[in-house]
Amino acid sequence: MIVRGRVIRYGDNVDTDVIIPARYLKHGSDASILRAHAMEDLDPMFREKVRERRIIAAGRNFGCGSSREQAVLALKHSGVELVIAESFARIFFRNAINLGLPLLELPSAWVIEDGDYVEAMLDEGVVLLPERGISLRGRGMPEFMLEIIKAGGLIPYLKRSV
Amino acid sequence: MGTAVEKILSRASGREVSAGEMIEAEIDVYMVHDPMGALVEDALRELGGRVKHPERVVAVQDHFVPAKDIESANLSKRLRDFCRIEGITLHYEVGAGICHIILTEEGHVAPGDVVVGTDSHTPTAGALGAFAVGIGATEMAVALMMGRLWFKVPETMLIRVNGSLPELVFAKDLILKLISIIGVDGANYKALEFDGDAVRSMAMDERFVLTNMSVEAGAKTAMIPPDSVTLSYLEGRISRAPRPEYSDPGSHHEVLDFDASSLEPLVALPYSPANVKPASEVGDEIDQAFIGSCTGGRMSDLIAAARVLRGRRVKEGVRLLVIPGSRRIYVEAMRNGILETLVESGAVVGPPTCGPCLGAHLGVLAEDEVAISTSNRNFRGRMGHPSSRVYLASAATVAASALRGKVTDPREVLA
Ligand code: SF4
Numbered sequence: 001m002i003v004r005g006r007v008i009r010y011g012d013n014v015d016t017d018v019i020i021p022a023r024y025l026k027h028g029s030d031a032s033i034l035r036a037h038a039m040e041d042l043d044p045m046f047r048e049k050v051r052e053r054r055i056i057a058a059g060r061n062f063g064c065g066s067s068r069e070q071a072v073l074a075l076k077h078s079g080v081e082l083v084i085a086e087s088f089a090r091i092f093f094r095n096a097i098n099l100g101l102p103l104l105e106l107p108s109a110w111v112i113e114d115g116d117y118v119e120a121m122l123d124e125g126v127v128l129l130p131e132r133g134i135s136l137r138g139r140g141m142p143e144f145m146l147e148i149i150k151a152g153g154l155i156p157y158l159k160r161s162v
Numbered sequence: 163m164g165t166a167v168e169k170i171l172s173r174a175s176g177r178e179v180s181a182g183e184m185i186e187a188e189i190d191v192y193m194v195h196d197p198m199g200a201l202v203e204d205a206l207r208e209l210g211g212r213v214k215h216p217e218r219v220v221a222v223q224d225h226f227v228p229a230k231d232i233e234s235a236n237l238s239k240r241l242r243d244f245c246r247i248e249g250i251t252l253h254y255e256v257g258a259g260i261c262h263i264i265l266t267e268e269g270h271v272a273p274g275d276v277v278v279g280t281d282s283h284t285p286t287a288g289a290l291g292a293f294a295v296g297i298g299a300t301e302m303a304v305a306l307m308m309g310r311l312w313f314k315v316p317e318t319m320l321i322r323v324n325g326s327l328p329e330l331v332f333a334k335d336l337i338l339k340l341i342s343i344i345g346v347d348g349a350n351y352k353a354l355e356f357d358g359d360a361v362r363s364m365a366m367d368e369r370f371v372l373t374n375m376s377v378e379a380g381a382k383t384a385m386i387p388p389d390s391v392t393l394s395y396l397e398g399r400i401s402r403a404p405r406p407e408y409s410d411p412g413s414h415h416e417v418l419d420f421d422a423s424s425l426e427p428l429v430a431l432p433y434s435p436a437n438v439k440p441a442s443e444v445g446d447e448i449d450q451a452f453i454g455s456c457t458g459g460r461m462s463d464l465i466a467a468a469r470v471l472r473g474r475r476v477k478e479g480v481r482l483l484v485i486p487g488s489r490r491i492y493v494e495a496m497r498n499g500i501l502e503t504l505v506e507s508g509a510v511v512g513p514p515t516c517g518p519c520l521g522a523h524l525g526v527l528a529e530d531e532v533a534i535s536t537s538n539r540n541f542r543g544r545m546g547h548p549s550s551r552v553y554l555a556s557a558a559t560v561a562a563s564a565l566r567g568k569v570t571d572p573r574e575v576l577a
Contacts, residue, residue: 013346013434017541021548022520026226026233028200028240041548061347064380065541066520067282069201069298090351090382091282095298154300155208 001122001150003082003102005054009114010042012059016066016092018042020074029070031077038074047078054081055120057112061085063092072099082120084109084127097145100153106138122146165318165414166385167353169407170293174276181317181415186310191270191292192219193279194302195261196226196234199241201299202280202306211307216249219306220270222261223254225516230523259488259514262286262374262456266366267488272396273388274405278305282377283456283538288385289369290392291406293353295383316351316382317415322358325423330572332466333368334458334536334556335428336360337375340420342430342438350380355409357387360422366395367462374457375538378435427571429534430554433542441559442571450481450533451564452545453557454512455519458536459487463557464495468503470561470572476508477567483525485512508564521545527552534563 018041020034027033039046056075062085063071072095075083083096084104096103104120106127111134112118119128125140141149151157164172164180172179174187192215194202199221206213213219221241226234238256245253254264261279265271265287273291277284280302287294295313297305305311321340327333341348354376361369369386376384386392388406396404427441453459453467464486476482484504486492492514495501501511518525519537527533527546533553535545540552555563558572565575 015539015541017520017539017544021543022522023526025197026231026237026522028233028237029204041543061350061380064346065282065539067280067284067296067298068197069300072298087347087350089347089380091296091298094301098298098300154304155205158209158304 001102001146003055003120003122005081005118006052007055007057007112007114007116007118008049008053009112010056010058013061013064014042014058015064016068016071019063019071020068025068025070029073034070034074035077038078050078050080054079055118056080056083057109058083058085059110060087062088064089067091069095069099072096072101076101084112084120086110097148098154100149102149104138106136108136111136163410163413165409166291166355166387166407167293167318167383168315170274170276171313171315179315181315183315184312185315186312187276188310189278189305190218190275191277192302192306193222193261193265193277193281193284194219194241195222195224195281196238196241198280198299199244200237202302203240203244205300205303206307209303209307213248213250213306214309219250219252220265221245221250221253222258222264223256224260225520226522227256227515228513257489257513260456260459260516263460263487266290266370267490269399269401272400272402272404273392274407278302278311283374285376285381285384286370286374286456288383289366289373290396291385291388293383316353318353318355318409319349319416319418320355320357320414322417322419323356323360323422324358324419325421326360326363327422327425330558330576331425331427332556332558333364333371335425336422337372338428338430338435338438338554339425341375341379342436344379346378346434346436347380349376351382354381354384355414356384361386362389365462366391367460370460371457378538427556427559427573429559429569430540432540432551432553435538435540435554441555441569444569446532447568448480448534448563449531450483450525450527451560452483452518452525452533452535452537453560454485454487455516455537456487457538458557459485459491461491461494463536464500466556466558467561468500470558470575471507471565472503474507474565476564480564480567481525482509482564483512483518484509485517486514488514518545534560534569536560
């Protein structure tokens with residue numbers, strides 16, 4: 001599985017309260033609300049940026065905080081196709097797999113800069129930055145998690161395997 | 163040889179397992195609350211499944227209650243209907259309390275249990291020696307249907323807290339200190355186990371603060387080995403036989419020793435629980451003080467606050483908000499006069515709910531406002547406007563700060 005595109009870059013500890021503030025959780029999983037308010041407390045320009053750039057790159061502990069699946073849904077509904085980070089908080093990581101949002105844990109993700117063009121090969125855990133002649137390699141994702149992501153999430157995955 | 167976590171997961175998966183393995187474990191207790199109930203139900207319907215063990219599910223109306231608007235009311239209704247359709251009778255209605263307090267206080271968790279909840283602070287129940295983890299709504303639906311869920315068996319980091327906590331220093335100060343030492347992702351994917359003299363001499367109310375806020379260091383779960391304090395807490399609450407497990411000496415992946423004797427009242431400054439400084443060195447002015455939440459709304463917190471506030475008045479221009487964490491706590495605080503003391507000092511007392519902790523309702527912060535709070539998170543926008551700021555502290559420190567109108571070490575007030 002390969003994801004290509006330009007990057008929006010954030011720092012360490014991007015928490016679920018800034019990905020989607022709790023004040024919007026009362027709307028359940030309403031896609032239009034989640035899309036309208038994703039990342040607004042951290043980056044008011046996110047909605048603009050994500051039109052052109054569909055990959056987020058970040059530092060350590062991306063998605064820390066609450067267990068709200070709306071954090072993953074907010075990114076997905078905004079059009080984010082991949083999150084690359086030095087590390088992920090565990091509940092966010094599981095939620096993303098379960099909802100079919102591709103993630104790549106890459107210890108050297110700090111190399112990636114805002115606006116970089118990226119080619120990410122999820123099966124191998126490799127990220128190419130062709131414009132800068134850089135290639136980065138991480139651990140890749142365990143086979144069964146990739147299967148879930150490719151199926152589009154845990155529910156389609158289970159429905160298919162039944 | 164193994165850790166308590168490995169032993170619990172061995173029992174729950176039916177084979178000997180150790181850290182690093184992927185396993186499937188049988189679930190003993192499921193917790194679902196109002197903000198996630200609808201998502202859980204949607205996922206379950208899409209799967210075409212039903213709840214396998216409705217008698218093991220604890221549903222709690224706590225985040226957006228009493229309903230503050232139509233959307234919140236609809237969410238609560240969805241959870242209510244879901245419980246009726248699936249035959250879930252352990253449904254705690256509006257006002258019963260906050261999920262992590264209810265789970266333990268009402269005797270739903272026993273030592274050795276595997277507990278999953280749609281809330282990140284589910285590890286709170288680990289203070290009773292259970293393996294408790296937070297999960298998302300989709301996983302909850304799958305677990306409810308299958309009765310089982312996959313886990314990666316975590317490594318355990320032992321945190322041994324030696325010595326004893328000084329006067330007016332609490333579990334909250336200790337855990338803030340520990341988070342500042344190991345960092346907000348220092349326990350990511352790991353289990354934390356707390357032991358040592360300082361932990362053994364803590365009452366359950368205090369122990370729950372340690373496991374609750376382990377999540378702020380990224381921990382997957384946290385636990386405290388059951389002892390006589392645990393067993394006397396459980397007496398008369400649980401109807402099942404406890405299955406306590408203990409880590410063998412030398413089985414922990416890492417050990418951190420910490421001496422609590424020189425700790426002092428601390429606060430975590432915005433916007434990170436690891437951004438910790440002594441309360442006496444901060445002095446920033448506040449607009450609001452909040453005593454409540456699953457990590458700051460227990461009886462011991464209200465008692466500590468009353469001790470500081472008795473016979474004194476909250477500073478003019480500061481709002482002090484107190485929310486007992488459950489109906490039981492509310493009633494007890496009413497009977498023993500604590501609520502009267504708090505209200506006389508100028509506090510406004512709200513009904514058991516998460517409310518202000520997550521900026522949902524009751525005491526939402528305006529632009530640029532500053533609050534000091536007994537809750538567990540001070541992320542940007544957590545309690546209201548993105549420019550507002552939250553300081554985390556013990557109930558005594560929050561109470562002292564409410565009196566002075568600025569972040570204050572409680573020892574200054576009670577000196
Ligand atoms: S009190 Fe706060 S931290 Fe605890 S469950 Fe409620 S919202 Fe979450």
